[in-house]
Amino acid sequence: MGSARSEGGPERDQDPAGALGWDDGLYEGRDAGVETGRAKVPGQRGAGDAQGADGEGEAEPEDPDEQPGRDSGTPGPVAVPEQPGPPDGESGPGRRRPEAGEEQDAPDEAPGEAAEAAPRKPKRRKRRILAWTAAGLALTLVAAGTAGWFYYQHLNDNLDRKPLHIGKSRAPEPTPNAAGQTPLNILLIGSDARDSEENQRLGGARETYGGPPLADVQMLLHLSADRSNMSVISMPRDTLLKIPECTDPESGKVYPATVGTRMTNQTLMRGGPGCTVATWEELTGIRIDHFMMVDFAGVVSMADAIGGVPVCVDANLHSRTSDGKGSGLKLKKGTTEIKGEDALAWLRTRYGFGDGSDIARAKAQHMYMNSLVRKLRENTGLSSPNKLRNLAEEATEALTVDEELASVAELYALAEELKKVAPNRTTMATMPWVWSPSDRNRVEPKPDDAEQLFRLVREDIALDGRDGDSPSPSPSEDETSEDPAADPAEIAVLVRNSTGSPVAAPVSGRATDLVKLLTEAGFTGATADQNQVENREETAILYPSAELEGDAQSVAEALGMPLGTVRKSAEVSGVTLEIGADWAEGDTFPKPKKGDNEPPDSAEALNGSDDTACMEVDPAFTW
Structure with a gap:
């Protein structure tokens, strides 16, 4: 595995992250220099560690496809700065006091000079001035460190926290490799919640304001045990599944397991993201370590903080139907850098991409994520302390995470793990599917191909084929x-x-x-x-x-x-x-x-280093 150092651009004279007391190694592709032992990598387990209403009678939510703009999207995980120390008196920054019995630093003068220098009042006055200067500097450093510590706590307080798993049964722990390492599995969720005026404005569908959120985007990010490769698997929003029993952690309401199948996006309304995690584990047999969830407004704010991300369409595109449906995204043929609301529109677009299905939308989301990862590694557009601070602020305000991931230090440690993977060892794939015989507008996991893809992830086999075709271990x-x-x-x-x-x-x-x-x-x-x-x-x-x-x-x-x-x-x-x-x-x-x-062809795998990918535009949506 090559060093991440070689992935970055030229060194700068001024280190913007250093000016903040942060480390922006993820953005530059240089070694981040995180102190060993500062924080356990979230989700990393040793060989001996242990982790610790049914809709049957309810009216099924109206198909979001029939509502203008009922789509969602989310970019990948975002790194945030490392933890500054707490205020003085709490092992924070500032001047270190000697321990009991510890020798003090030697004075500036030799021992024999002290007696001779006693009558020299100017030197004594000079020492007094230096002492006051040093004391003032120490107080300044303590004040700066205290401010940094309070800002760190502020970022922690921004994060919304939810339980990881609220089902009855967990998937088994993965077996550590020979080095004692285990894979890291993170579920990325895009919520279509209309729980605020901003989310309502961005999401449309006014009749759903204040209603239960749906998990319209679901991607499983799998980081290999040796951190050499990464796989991302999307599940189409229209997938029909059996949803397991889930218990709402706040109300205590129990949602019984569904007798029949339901759309996978309904998992979020059955107690929260912990039910989405439980459903994924039940389907795939893959143990999920963490989740990260973002809503419409969060996507926009983080996309603005990151800056333009290049995307490509093979023809002029305007995602708008005659009756007003569609994301409204309008792009010229070729490559365009998008951010903010345009980025959200790209991630939500169905009408105009390919066959207009959620499958085509997932492909567009993969392209955006690949471009986003390449941009972050190249540090493009993130060259100032203010931009880094803004990204940290927006990311922590936008994210809902599981309780074990709910600190800046844990998010930073996660980012350090993710940046170890080169783009050419990153593979985006879609869960293989077939049209549902019970509803031709919905899909189901393709029995053989979907299980093959899940098995590769369970057994920590890279989707890029570079793990070889050796048989499974005995x-x-x-x-x-x-x-x-x-x-x-x-x-x-x-x-x-x-x-x-x-x-x-x-x-x-x-x-x-x-x-x-x-x-x-x-x-x-x-x-x-x-x-x-x-x-x-x-x-x-x-x-x-x-x-x-x-x-x-x-x-x-x-x-x-x-x-x-x-x-x-x-x-x-x-x-x-x-x-x-x-x-x-x-x-x-x-x-x-x-x-x-090897992943089945139906997974439509896309390599992370492919910067030539272009979305196919439906001729009915060109201009």
Whole structure:
């Protein structure tokens, strides 16, 4: 992994961040110089660490597509300055007092000169003046440090805090790599809240003022354990999913798990961003460490603070329909730098981009984020202390974050981790999808491709293909659960035949075959599920709670399956083997095929270094 130092532009004579007492290493691409041990990297876990109304009767919200401007967007995470010290008396800046028994600094004169110098009154007066000057300087430094500390607290107070997860079940912790490092997963959420006059003005749809917010933008940012690469996965706003049970942390209201599917953007109205996190974990099996959420006004204020970000369209664009729908974005063909409300309009535009779907909008959001990251690394437009201070102010006022990320120091530590990844090792992707058979205006996760993409993230495999096509590690190469496994004869295993597909029936007797295999391995409590079950592309072993994780891993080891196939799920009540189409025959679990460790084409991956990408404009929206 190359040093971030080489990514930046030329050094400046004046360091604007230094003038503030901050470190703007993220913006320059130079080493930030954060002191080791100052703050634990948010979400970084060691090998031994532990983390700590259903809509069934409710009227479903009106489709935002039918309302002018019911879209949203959010740029990526923003770095903020490092923490200045507290006031004097609280281990803050200023002159250090010697500890008890510590030697004082030697005087300016040699020992023999002191006696001779006693009669020299001018020198004594000079020393008195120097002493007063030093005292004044010390007081000035203490005052400056105190002001810096209070400003730091002010930035902390700007941040809005919410619980990370408000569901019943968490996804399992990822297994640390050989160096003891773990990946970092952050959910980025764009809220369409109309809870203020400014958000109402920017978002339109006056009839929704004061109503529950929707999570119109959802992106999972995955930073690899070794910090060499980063993947960002968008979920289309129109995705239909089952939403798990969530409990509102403020009112205590319990929203039961949905019986059918709902649009994923409704997760935010079921108790807050913690329910959006719970839904992602339930769907993907990926443990999420943090979330960051921003609303319309926040996008505009941060985009203004950052400055122009270049975007490209392949024809003149005006996003406005004859009946007034659309974002109103108007751009000339080619590359334009956008900021403020134009940046928000770009992130919200559907009418005019591609086929006018939320899928096309996600692609435009990826392009903006890639340009934003390149700009921040090059320090373009952020060359003065005032601009850096303004960015810190706007970012902290705009963001809602989880409680573990709710300080400037934690956000800065996160930014330091993110800047380690070069743009050419950053990949933007969209969750593979298919049109929903129940509603042709909605989509669902594509059964095989979506799971393949999620598996790559769970197993910390880079989406740019530079991790190679080596097979998944064998169980003996992975770290096992801290939960001890019971004796095989005491472990009840339910075996489900999920080998069918949309065009083929399940393989007859497949569950019975695997029950026999498990029984021979000592799992005499294994039984075949006689009920009709959903088909799945890949075989997995599911367990409902932490106390059964060791048992599930024991089953995987007996069958020769990698631990990456063992997942926690609220959909099962005990250890459950779901046999997928990938193991439709034979007693030996199949090795990954060539290409299995690459994202599917349907993910539409975009490399972060691609500065030639241009949005396709619908001819009906040109001028």
